[in-house]
Amino acid sequence: MSELHVDPAASRLTIHTRAVGMLARLAHDLEIAASELRGVARLDGDAWTAELFVPAAGLRVAGVLRGDRVDPDALSAGDRRDIERRIRDEVLQGAAVVEVRASGATRDRADVRVQIGPGSAALTARLAARDRGEGAVGVAGSCQLSLTALGVREVKGPLGAFKVRDEIEILFDLTLRPAAG
Template structure:
């Protein structure tokens, strides 16, 4: 069995939200970045397990999405702080750390469970894993995560003019290095 630890400086996890509804054009599609990540994986041949922890306080608004392009300057500092506060206090209410556990019997597919204070959701995702030399492994992929499955109440704008689509798009590029 081989143990690997997440290299937070070489890893990235982002969450993309999309607004829907009659006045969705007045809302922002957002990219939220995890500025703090901790994790590890255990490999036993092609079988593996992994754990990832994301502190709720480490979720930062990276910017506004225009299609798939990120505009990091579209929001004021006050708007960013307000959105980040709402994420912590309303969306992730009571969650200090988002816990992710994954496992697989091959390096190209994972069964994943995401846990927050209000509930948990299970999903399957495809992965791309590649060796990076000196025992390091890079794992990349993406998936859709339902807020309703996590027990998160619908996120709406004033008077219900728009809402955040239930499915969040999760994108990740994680670098794992040998322990020790």
């Protein structure tokens, strides 16, 4: 069995949210980036288990999505701070860390459990694993996560004019390296 650790400087995790509702055009679809990640994967042949921890304080609004392109300048600093505060206080319900546990019998599929505070949701993710040299492994993929399944109340705009779609998209490209020793 071997153990690999997430290299936070070479890893990326983003969340895409989409607005829906009568006045959704007035709302913003967002990309939220995790500026901090830590985690470990344990490999046993093709089978594996992994844990990933995403500190809530490290979730930052990267920008507004225009289709699949991110516009980093579309929001004011005050709007960014307000959205980040709402993510921590309302969506994550004050939880300090988002915990992700995953496992698989092969390297192309993961059974995943995401937990924030008392809420948790199960999902499946498709993976693309590749060798990145010097014992490092890259794991990329995406999945859909239901906020309702996590126990998150509906996220709405003023007067309910729009809401965040229940299914958010999680995209990741992680680099795992052998423990320095």
